[in-house]
Amino acid sequence: MKKIQMNVPLVEMDGDEMTRIIWQSLKDILLIPYIDLKTEYYDLGLAKRDETEDQITVDAAMATKKYGVAVKCATITPNAQRVKEYNLKQMWKSPNGTIRAILDGTVFRTPIIVNGIKPLVIPWQKPITIARHAYGDIYKNVEYRVQGAGTAELVFTSQNGHQSRQIIHDFQDKGVIMGMHNLDGSIESFARSCFNYALDLKQDLWFSTKDTISKIYDHTFKDIFQEIYEQDYRGKFEAAQIEYFYTLIDDAVARVMRSEGGMIWACKNYDGDVMSDMVATAFGSLAMMTSVLVSPNGCYEFEAAHGTVTRHYYKHLQGEGTSTNSMATLFAWTGALRKRGEIDGIQELVDFAGKLEKASIKTIENGVMPRDLAQISDLASKQEVSTDGFLLEIKKTLDEMI
Structure with a gap:
């Protein structure tokens, strides 16, 4: 088939360890054969960040502002052990935190639902989207x-x-x-992003903090959300027949666990970090979670919501076989390609992104899956495949669909 042409590049941010291995394999097997892939490449691997004293992370974020759409691989946020392991100049801050501080906006994370994998929380029937504020708190402490x-x-x-x-x-x-600190302007952007996203999805929006204890810091979040809702969104929500409400985060946790899902749950930065992992795991796997940062000025950064899969990387280095789930990384690429296609008016690119997502889900529902899903799937017939084997099986399914 003739390759799909791109007019404007994506900002491509490479990463670390096993996800870096998957990143290249996914491009080679599922993207380059079909797309004349145009990217502006930034190596955010820990060695390069250390070499450039983390300037490359800032450069990648600024390129995202320029081009509007980025796709990011999982990266290491070093601790003391990593400083020693990689012989780093210093304990560099989270690249995600740096990028989010520059772009501002909100991170929206939604689980990927497939037949044959039941949520661990019995009442959950619909995806739960975590809307995570992407600025400040302990990430800029x-x-x-x-x-x-x-x-x-x-x-x-x-x-x-x-x-x-x-x-x-x-x-x-x-x-x-x-x-810790935060900014009224960033909180306002967070609120508007959440309200607009809820209207787009026609889903209820919950927001939770701990304002009974944090009577100024958290209460400011609550007040700004309420003011913006009353001024600009109440009528729109009522017309769409969806609801916005605020509740304490401990109450929100209890209510979410008893719900059927299907809502957007807005959380402060740290709360969203923790709750998105809880939701992802309960729906099957950390590797079954989409993640996109939406900035107020219309920039999008798609990423895998999990870490660098260090344990599998060490096995890979020792020559052992791995069975690593690449779904979150795949959906980061498809999300970025779809958005690039939408912005640039390239319907072929939008359609390809949709077909690739459907092919990956169909592959799993046909019983072919990586180990983490095979261990929890209730399908009668399952075939556990290797890291690259999973990508090759998705390619077979994709070729049949095309």
Whole structure:
């Protein structure tokens, strides 16, 4: 078949470990044979980030602003052990955190549903989308290790020199301190993204924080959401016959566990990080979760919602076979290709992305799947395949559909 032509490149952000291996295999097997793939490539592997002192991460985010659509592989956020393992100059911050801070917006994560894999939470019948605020909180925090007795203060100095001071704690011994921040403008963008996404999907929107304890920080989120809803969205929601409501996060957890799903659950940055993993796992696997960052100015960054699958990577390095689930990485590519096609008016590209997604789901529903799904699938007949074997089986299904 004639390859599908692209006019504008995607921003391609390569990553680390096993997902980096899958990244190249997926391109070779499922993309390059069908598409004249145009990308502006950035290597966000840990070695390159260290070499460039993380400037390449900033460059990739700025390229996303320029071209509007990016696709990102999973990357390592180093801890002390990784600093030693990779001989890093320093403990670089999360590349996802850096990119999200530059692009702002909201991360929307939705599980990929396939027949034969039942959710672990019995009432869940429909996908639950986690809308995660993509700026601030602990991902932009400042931390301090207290070594002995002393007083910690929260100090704000205004531009005119006026200072406001509050005592955080009088330490009698060692301890830790953390400072977090957020911006009204970012919270407003988060709220509008969530309201618009709910209207697009015609689904109820839940929002949860802990404003009973955090009476200023979390309460600001609650107030901004409510103000924007009343000003600009109440009538639209009522016309669409969908609901917006706020509740405490502990109540939201209890209600979600008893629900049938089918809603959008908006969470602050850390809450969304944790809850999206819970939802993904309960629906089958961390590798069965789509993830897209939507910025207020219309930029889209699609990514795998899981990590770099380190354990499988070490097996791969030792020459052992692996059976790694590539669905989240595949859907990151299809999401980016679809959006690129929509923006550029290339219907062939949009259609191809849809066919590739259907082919991957059909392959699993036909009983051919990686190990993590084979262990939980209730299909009568299952065939466990290798990492590349799964991609090759999807290609067979795709070729039949084309």
